[in-house]
Every structure is written in C-alpha cells, then in structure tokens.
Amino acid sequence: MRLKDKVVLFVGAGEHLGRSAPLLFAQEGAKLVIVARRENVLKETAEMIRAKGGSVEICVGSAINKDDVDRMIQTTLDAYGHLDVLYNNIGGGWVELEKKLHEISDEAYERIIASNLTAVYNTSKAAVIQFLKQGKGGCILNIVASNHVRRMANPLYAYTKAGMIEMSMNMANDYLDDGIRVNCLLPGLFDWQPIKEPNVAPIPVNLIRTQPRIARQGFPADLSYAGLFMISDEASFISGQCLAVDGGDDVKLEGLVLD
Numbered sequence: 001m002r003l004k005d006k007v008v009l010f011v012g013a014g015e016h017l018g019r020s021a022p023l024l025f026a027q028e029g030a031k032l033v034i035v036a037r038r039e040n041v042l043k044e045t046a047e048m049i050r051a052k053g054g055s056v057e058i059c060v061g062s063a064i065n066k067d068d069v070d071r072m073i074q075t076t077l078d079a080y081g082h083l084d085v086l087y088n089n090i091g092g093g094w095v096e097l098e099k100k101l102h103e104i105s106d107e108a109y110e111r112i113i114a115s116n117l118t119a120v121y122n123t124s125k126a127a128v129i130q131f132l133k134q135g136k137g138g139c140i141l142n143i144v145a146s147n148h149v150r151r152m153a154n155p156l157y158a159y160t161k162a163g164m165i166e167m168s169m170n171m172a173n174d175y176l177d178d179g180i181r182v183n184c185l186l187p188g189l190f191d192w193q194p195i196k197e198p199n200v201a202p203i204p205v206n207l208i209r210t211q212p213r214i215a216r217q218g219f220p221a222d223l224s225y226a227g228l229f230m231i232s233d234e235a236s237f238i239s240g241q242c243l244a245v246d247g248g249d250d251v252k253l254e255g256l257v258l259d
Helices: 017-027 039-051 066-080 106-134 147-152 155-174 220-231
Strands: 007-011 031-036 055-060 085-088 138-143 180-187 242-245
Touching (some): 017 039, 017 220, 055 066, 085 106, 106 138, 106 155, 138 220, 147 155, 180 220, 220 242
Parallel strands (some): 007 031, 007 085, 031 055, 085 138, 138 180
C-alpha cells in the first residue's frame, strides 16, 4: 500500500473530484479526515470508505473560517495523533466568468478571494504549524487549475488561482529545510458526475483526439492517481512543482485522430 498509515487531512471532500481521491487514498492505506460544508456528502463518502475497511473521520466546516480550520487540525490529532498530509481540494469562484475586470461585482470579488486565497492560506498555515511542532516534515498538495481553465474564466479567477501557485512555490522554498513538501496539481476540464462507485481504478481511455475542444474530459480518477503519487513517498524528492493534469490542453495538442 502506497500510503500505509499516512494521516491525510483532505479539505474539500465533495461528490466528484473530492470523493475519488479520498476513496483511492483509503484503498492505499491512508487514514483520513475528510472536510466539507455538507455533512450528508461527508457521511456518504465515509460510509464508502469504511465499507472497504478504511479508516476515516469527518469534520464539517469551511476553510474560510479560522475556527473551523483549527477544529479540522484538532479532529485529526484526536483521531490519529499526528498529521502527514494536507490535501487542499478547495477554491472556486467560478462565477461571473464572462465579465471583464471592471464589470466584476464586489460580491464576486469577496467570494473569489475568500475561496481561492483566504481558505488556502488558513489551512496551509495551520498545517505548517502542526508539521513544525511534530518536527518530521510533511506534505501539502494544493489543487489549482490549468492555464487553459484559468484563462477561460475572468481575470479575478485567474489572478487568485495564480496566487495559489505562487504561495505554494514560496512555501516550498521557505520550508525545504524543515522537510515540508508543497506542490500543486493543475486540473483541466473534468467530468462532474457524482461518484457512486467505491472502487477507484485508472481510466484506460486514449488521450488521442482530433481537437482539444472535442477531447474527452478528465475523469476524477485521472486527478486522484496524480495526487496519490504526489503525496506518496515515491515523490519525496519533489517540491515546489506544478503538475498539469489536463489531457495536454495547455500545450495545445492538435492534429491528432481518435483511435
């Protein structure tokens, strides 16, 4: 098992990308605390994990709220005694997408800043403090967005997502000597169907396509397996990196044919 006995605090455990990864990590031996704002979704994911013999606790809360973040850390410590990995599947602000900067409302501004910057700052700071207390290093993986996805949205969304990347890179440098790895995954366009199947497996669907616009979207498992590698000991020599999981959209693969 690639994550045997690793304690993972997974923030943003929804029904799609936020469910596939915890299920996979549990398959690989991780002990999990999963966090989201919707308790019913957390309970459903936890039941799926426990049905397969996995270890999981739930914590309802928002990463925008510092008190909630403190409770996430404490829930992890109460359950398992320490923390190894923070997986930040948080962020959003996919609102007012077609507006230019001068057209974006103050309400959208507050929402996007809170989702993409404040939340990641809160959880990362709390995790780093815990890692430093433990003195054994740690791992943070932030889920951001590919270049293509960032430029599909408005400039404020792109700006805050880029901010997540730059904060991650600076943290990777600042805490290198403390053994704390910080990396990002940059997902492209993904399928958003709710996940009901508890077993996660690689998707053997060809990348080859005629144009990026009609290419297959990513499946949650595509991102989950990338995350599995990045938080595992197999990636112990990797920090300060951004891995795009986007089917090649950022490099504009064209002229290919579907097999």
